[in-house]
Amino acid sequence: MAGIRIRNHLPFLRAMTALLGMLILVGWCLIALGRNDPSVKLLPRDGWRWAPAASFSETVSPAEGWLPYSEMHAGAGQDGAYWLSVPLPADFASRDPRLFVYHAVALSVYDGDRLLYTYDPNASHDRLNLFYHWNLAPLPAKLPSEIRLLLDNRGHSRPELSLRLVGKGELFSYLIRRDAYSFVLSGLFLFSAVISVGLFTIRKDKLHLYFTLLALCGCYASMVRNALLQLFWDQPWLSFMELTIFPLGVYGFINIMIEVFDAEHTFILRRIRWAILGFTAVTLFSALFLSAGWFNWLLSYPLLAMFLVTAAFILNSIRSAYRTRQGPESVWMLAGFFIVTSFALIHVLRTYLPSFYSWLRQNISFLSELPFDTLSVALFLFLVCLIRVIVYRFGQMNLQLKAFNESLESSVEKRTAELRERETQLQEAGTRLAMTARGTAEAIASSMVLEERHRMTGTIHDTIGHALTATIVQLEAAKRLLSRDGRLALEKLEASQGLVRRGMEEIRGSVRLLSDDSTSYDLVANVEALIAETEQSTGATIERNIHPLPASLSTLKKRVLYQALQEGLTNGLRHGGSSRFRFSLHADGEAVRFRLVSDGRTYTPSAFGFGLKAMSERVEGLGGKITVTPGAPGCVLALVLPVNEPSDATESAERQAKETVR
Template identity: 30%
Template sequence: MTATSLIGKYAAFLTALLVVCAAATLLLNGGRASFEYPRIFGAIYNEPGADIYLGELPRTPDGALADGEVAWRKAAVVAGTAEAAAHAGAYWLRFGLPDEPFDAPVLRVRQLSHYEVYVNGDLALSYNMHRPTFRLDTSKQVRLVSLPPDRSSTVVHLRVVNDAPGLALGRVTIADGKTEYGDLLRRNAPRALLAVALLVMAAASLLGFLMNVRRPVYAYFGALALVSGASGLVHTSLAHFFIDLSAASYYMRLAFPIGLLAFVAFLEQLYGSGVYAVHRRIRYVLGGYTVVCAVAAWTNGPAYLQLTGPASMWVAFACGVVTAYSLTRSPSPADGKLGWIFIGYCVLALFGAAQWVLAVFPSVHPMLHDQAPLYNYYWKESTLYVGIFSFVACIGLAFASHLRDLHQRVEDLVAQRTAELETKHRQLQASTRETFEALREVSVWEERNRIAQEIHNILGHQLTGAAMQMEAAKRLIRLDPDAALPRIETALESVRRGLGDVRSAVRMMKMDVGGQDAVDLLSELIDATKDLTGVDVDAEFGPLPPLDALQKKVLYYALQEGLTNGIKHGGARRFELELGVEDGAIRFALRNDGEPYAPVPRGFGLSTLHDRVAELGGTLAIGDAGGRGAALEIRFPASQAHL
């Protein structure tokens, strides 16, 4: 960010701030109508002024004030004397109503910690007299005492008790009760609105922290906005109108060191520990400063007021200079959030300088009273607070810029990761296709090798037997042709049987069962067997999970082998088939009504079927079917998967 753009942004922000303040002023004032100050009478210094008596006022035997028995003097004269400076304890003030047309006069006392108000000799108000404490700030206190409208006969006595030597006359004013409430509302509304805006920022940030507890930057900004908003709200007379917040006002001075500590911690979250770890070092120093202020607040009121008053301005100045230097030396780019932070520094410095001028040059106040009444009435007491609000608002904009940058980085990272995942996905798809192609080729080669082995075993067994029979027939044909003929028939039967087995193996090789339903496949074989042989097959199919090609072929071959052997060797005319899932396994059971089962060596078909079932991790059992016929049962895991 260049210096020109920073100056332009600073000017735009300051212009927007002044426009908002001007609009709020016109709204509170009811437009551009001429402004009139409310009539407020200073009871102590305004003519005719208040009388003072240093010491306790004597009382009559019935408890009434005996003010005629003491020598009263003018408070304005006594206030500057050495006697007043050395006086400690109680003193009394006496004054009447001003010569003002107040229909419902009210008395307001501020900046006094222990006092009693008597109206025409009767106690009207007692504040902090029974359990006195110095931990109070009554500068914004609103405890109004209604006064009789009769100016000629009304006398007010104010009893004050000092904690230390010297007169604390405070601010004692009399105004019209009908306008005093409206005056409180209008005069304190700007500060109260700024405080509420800061509290809204704090609530939003702390809510964000609750949703992102691993990001303490939310908590630090929320703490900064919270103490700033709470301090502004407590230091308005409007808040004191509803409840006495004098004790809260006293302790709210701790908001300054706490807010400064939260701000430095916020910077540390955004920019790290800084050059020479300055952010972390300042945070430690501010933590100690906050602890010292808290201890002084409880034990030593004057020291506490000094630490959180004039000394705090130097602490803030030093902290601002050091952190600004650290930020300019930061390796992070001069992004938008850094610009907002420096704008906040500049705005706070501007309003701080204005507040300093008001404090150091009292002659400015009469000029503002006459030449700038709206500023004097609505904003003068809140000049520094406007700067604090503007500073926190700029930090909030820097925080928003930080969150926007984080969101953009997250979006860029997501886009990058998405692109990488898409590339990996395409590579995986290509690799998967290659793997499937390779596995399919392997499966084909395994199937071909298995069929070749079966054909080799079939032909090797059958042709070997046929050759042996033919050799025997060759030797017998000359000696005993009748004995040679059975040998030739046996050889032919062996050749025919081998040819049938080869054809069956070829059919199994050609059969594509991958896309067919297992039940449909077996039903077709049952129907074909019924039509060809006339046997009766009663089939019961239960629910089946998805089966792969090898599982379907095993079931098909088992049914084919069971039907063929039952008809050919057992003379069976009726079969019962059960197929389903039992105990997590596929169960195939085929029973017939043929000749009783007699254990014999397994032929080629059953041996091949046994090997296929073993490949599936299953078992094959052949036995008696309850006294008549034979039973074939196969089990293999239902979850087994094969290509």
């Protein structure tokens, strides 16, 4: 049973192994690069002494009352100034020595009673992130036996003070070797954000939007989480605002989980994400306007509680999704969550609870060797997991498109076979009717039925054949372009959708004409409906002048007039590029006169196409005449039909033809 359980979790174990391997490799490289080199000497705290100071404005250190630095109890100096006496080694040789001071707020450096360097953030209204801000105090070329520092923490929860001796020329190479990786990470985060923005513009998937947010948070944090940046841009606010980025990153992290997993697994996360966004706004307001003491309290306690509660809910959501379906999404999200959450907890303790983290480091040797900014590395590995999920989703979409394409090809083949069979049946019926003509009226009716069905069949066949064939071409192009150019692939899919819709509209028009009730066919109403639909769908303008028609006008002639208008509008829009039409229909004595004038390209007389040829034959069969002449510009379609009362035989033939067509 245990072996079966392990095999069930093998994908997750493989993902965790890969992520941990990469994290250990990167961590080992950072530890190796961050080790002290001979050009930088860390000053041990064994010989340090301290004494209280009345204020930061003192200029003379006390002559007595000095105590060992190890006896300085926790919290001493948090609300006031104090002096620190630091012995200097005699064996440090540099032509331009400097004192590299880490984790100090306000300080002054003295050689005896001579002031060497001073910095007060209140004088320049600076806010400091003590983990990244540093001071570089010049020292005499001949080092004194000791120096004295006047320090004031100004209410900050200060991590342990760190002092190093370094030559000014060696400082740059030391920081490059130790912190250059952070700029590489920020570049990778920025590249990931740009790619994600591109995907979002194509697919409008919120997952890519929150991916961008998290990548930008990682980019900013990686860029300012180093001491090297201060060499190029000494702006303390840059690193200070990094303290407000963490809650915003948590907000993006939660939304990514919501987008990846189903709603049933993220119900609680959907509720608490707004609380996280509110906490982010409060943190930003506190960083800008509240005192350092209040801001430190907010980061030390509410933020830690927020992080732990959020991590518990996220873990529960991922665990629920993983137990339901152990697919690539839940496997990689769970593995990435463990990596980023573990190092986020270390980051929170080290940044917001420095005293507690110092105690942990004294008892866990591993933490002493750990590079400071491992959270950025862990966050980048989480983004790698998210990229794996996005790639998996693209693969699933490609499979769906492939299945849809195969189904569409099968449907086209089936419909084409049905149309061919129907055409064969119509041809056989036409042959039989021609051989067994039973009178003039029946022959005319049968011929009209066959012609109507043949025309309708050809129209539907051409419409659906063209639309589906063009759709297949577009889908094949989209399938090939999907992995190379997502935007162009989406355009091909949208073009396919437009082709199918246009084909469906043309088929509906043909079916509508067949299904009209021939016993109560209202020509004027149908013409008005056709004109309104054409104006709405194409934007063309159609001026009409329609007079009442004789009640004796047969239904077949009404249909011929309607189809003539339909054919004329279609040809004018499709072939002539027309946008304005003038249509008139009226009865003149013994004839009905039809006239349609279009603008656009001037008509060049030529042989009639399939539609006009069929229309001409039908008009002539009813004793009428059709003409197509050039306009100025455009085209003029004119039609004349007689309005004589039909004979009983002809009326009977018409009725039979109508019933057969229906």
